[in-house]
Amino acid sequence: MLILTCPYCGVAADETELTPGGEAHLTRETVGADDAAFEGYLFKRENPKGVHFERWRHAYGCGKWFHAARCTVTLEVFGTYPAQTTEPPKDIRDKITAKRPGWSWRDFG
Amino acid sequence: MSDILVKIHRAAPYGMITLRGDLSSTALQKAATDAAGVAFPETGMCVFEGKSGLSWMSPDELLVLMPHDQIQSTLAQIEKALNSTHFLAADVSDARAMFTITGPHWRDVLAKLTPADVHPDSFQQGHFRRTRLAQVPVAFWQSSADTVTLICFRSVADYVEGLLVNAGRAKSNADYF
Ligand SMILES: [Zn+2]
Numbered sequence: 001m002l003i004l005t006c007p008y009c010g011v012a013a014d015e016t017e018l019t020p021g022g023e024a025h026l027t028r029e030t031v032g033a034d035d036a037a038f039e040g041y042l043f044k045r046e047n048p049k050g051v052h053f054e055r056w057r058h059a060y061g062c063g064k065w066f067h068a069a070r071c072t073v074t075l076e077v078f079g080t081y082p083a084q085t086t087e088p089p090k091d092i093r094d095k096i097t098a099k100r101p102g103w104s105w106r107d108f109g
Numbered sequence: 110m111s112d113i114l115v116k117i118h119r120a121a122p123y124g125m126i127t128l129r130g131d132l133s134s135t136a137l138q139k140a141a142t143d144a145a146g147v148a149f150p151e152t153g154m155c156v157f158e159g160k161s162g163l164s165w166m167s168p169d170e171l172l173v174l175m176p177h178d179q180i181q182s183t184l185a186q187i188e189k190a191l192n193s194t195h196f197l198a199a200d201v202s203d204a205r206a207m208f209t210i211t212g213p214h215w216r217d218v219l220a221k222l223t224p225a226d227v228h229p230d231s232f233q234q235g236h237f238r239r240t241r242l243a244q245v246p247v248a249f250w251q252s253s254a255d256t257v258t259l260i261c262f263r264s265v266a267d268y269v270e271g272l273l274v275n276a277g278r279a280k281s282n283a284d285y286f
Pocket of ligand 1: 006
């Protein structure tokens with residue numbers, strides 16, 4: 001069972017109170033992007049065994065989208081943080097480094 | 110009925126106004142507290158005095174509760190107070206149903222139906238918890254020592270009543286709390 005604490009309302013929400021929103025921090029390519037960038041935006045996704053960053057929506061609660069950093073193997077949650085950021089915040093990255101030295105995810109780690 | 114563990118009561122229509130806007134704005138805070146006659150709720154909390162109250166729904170939404178016959182006057186008061194600011198106030202009373210669940214085992218009944226933590230250490234008077242009850246969204250708060258009040262969409266009120274009555278059967282008492 002996965003329990004994520006919503007950073008907006010502070011509720012420790014069960015997975016069944018949330019809607020999964022897939023991978024976090026994708027750049028939405030648009031007019032002017034080349035084919036490779038567009039292909040990356042549309043199709044290329046991380047599928048890590050370990051540290052992962054995701055979007056979740058507190059659907060049966062405050063209704064807000066937020067981010068979560070967790071381990072896909074142990075379901076350990078490193079932290080949750082608001083949606084208004086384009087990359088994982090430093091305190092979350094530091095927390096992961098303390099627990100999973102040598103981790104990497106896309107350009108981070 | 111003696112085979113029922115808690116008393117489940119479907120309340121008469123109640124006044125509910127959704128108020129959306131910037132909850133950090135002093136104008137909105139004043140309009141809400143003046144309309145409800147209670148203090149402004151903290152995140153995840155509700156404040157009641159008598160039959161009126163304010164509940165924190167989300168970072169940009171409050172639920173104003175009041176007796177059904179005060180809806181129009183309360184709505185007019187909020188709209189006047191917030192005139193020319195960016196906000197939304199809507200009477201949602203007809204879209205909602207309200208239940209009270211009374212008896213020492215209300216936590217046992219709720220815990221069968223919701224993933225929310227209803228342990229006395231986590232959920233107490235003053236807390237306002239939005240969650241789901243089986244398959245539908247609800248919100249509930251502890252309205253007295255042995256009563257919890259629950260609201261849901263009216264379209265699923267019969268479903269919710271069925272859930273509560275079934276989970277409240279005396280012979281199914283989990284007796285955990
Ligand atoms: Zn939330």
